Amino acid sequence: MAFILKFLLAILAVGLTAIYLRFTILLNAKRNKPLRHGRRNPNEPTHLMIVLGSGGHTTEMLSMLSRSVQDEDQSQRLHWNDYTHRTWVVSSGDSLSAARAEEFEKMAAPLSTQEGLMMGKVKRATDNGPGTYEVVTVPRAREIHQSLATAPMTSLTCMQACRNVLLKDTTTTREGHGGQAGERDVPDLILVNGPATGTIMVFTSLLLRFFDVKGVSTRGKMRTVYVESWARVKRLSLSGKLLRRVVDRFLVQWPQLVREVGGSVEYLGVLVQ
Structure with a gap:
């Protein structure tokens, strides 16, 4: 009996160590980036996912994006069409x-x-038009005034829907490049x-990884990429506390906040306009 107990404890220790090492690799900020031969290569689709909240969260997200796509500094500007497909995620009932x-x-x-991306007299020959986008709806993780006792179930329902959205598009190859022009792949970047x-x-993307x-x-x-709300001046939000070590x-x-929180937190100035 003692031998069996020691054997099971050994298996548990090995399993926990393996899980720890796996997460250490996954959460390494220097982990591999998607391989590409060019930012706008049609054979290598790029996919941006933006998750919108209701009210203030949506307002801040759109304000940040609006500022980034119109930045006068070309080195800082987000060229929207660099992403051949964009997925906007909204919660159920949030038609606004x-x-x-x-x-x-x-x-x-x-x-x-292409006209807007002229550099001197040379146009970007790789311009492929505005790309595509879609707006998808997932169930809310928790409704306003919802009982905490039922929140785990609705969160699991939301997680299943998030999984389906994340895996909705995949290429026919697994080498890091799109197999054919026009193919869609899983998101390269998730912005929340x-x-x-x-x-x-x-967290769903973390499990898939x-x-x-x-x-x-x-x-x-x-x-x-997680951007903390402008309204958070002295301490992080609950979402920020949960995601700080995994994004x-x-x-x-x-x-x-950088001095308060430390770690890998970054301050790039006020991002809303």
Whole structure:
């Protein structure tokens, strides 16, 4: 009996060590990035996912994106059409955020046309048009005034929906490059700024990377960026506390938060406009 107990404890210790080492690799900020032969190569699709919250979260996210696509400094500008496909994620019942995402696409896409990307007299020969986008809806992780006792079940439902969205598109190859022009792949980059749905999305992507589903970890996919709300001046939000150690980049908008939190937290200035 003692031998069996020691054997089981040994297996448990080995298993926990393996899990720890696996997460250490996954959470390494220097982990592999998606391999590309060019930022706008049509044979290597790029996929951006933006998770919107309701109200203030959506307003801040769209404000940050609006500022980045219109930045006068070309080195800092986000060229919207560099992402051949964009997925906007909204929570069920949030028709306003869905409509605002549509409005943003109509504004941003023309800014990155071939004519707008002229550098002197040379145009970008690799310009492939505005790309494609879609707005998808997932169940809310937790409704307003919902009992905490039922929150785990709705969070699991949300997680399942997030998994389906993350794996909705995959290429026919697993070497890090799109197999054919026009193919869509899993998200290269997931951008969130605080809503519960965004938190669930990040943890879902972490699980997919842990098990290397569809080769997402091997191919350097599903990199995550979290931007803390401008309203968080002295301490992190609950989402920030949960995600600080698991996202690839964690950005705050007040310098004192860097001193308060430390670690890999980054301050790049106020990002909203």
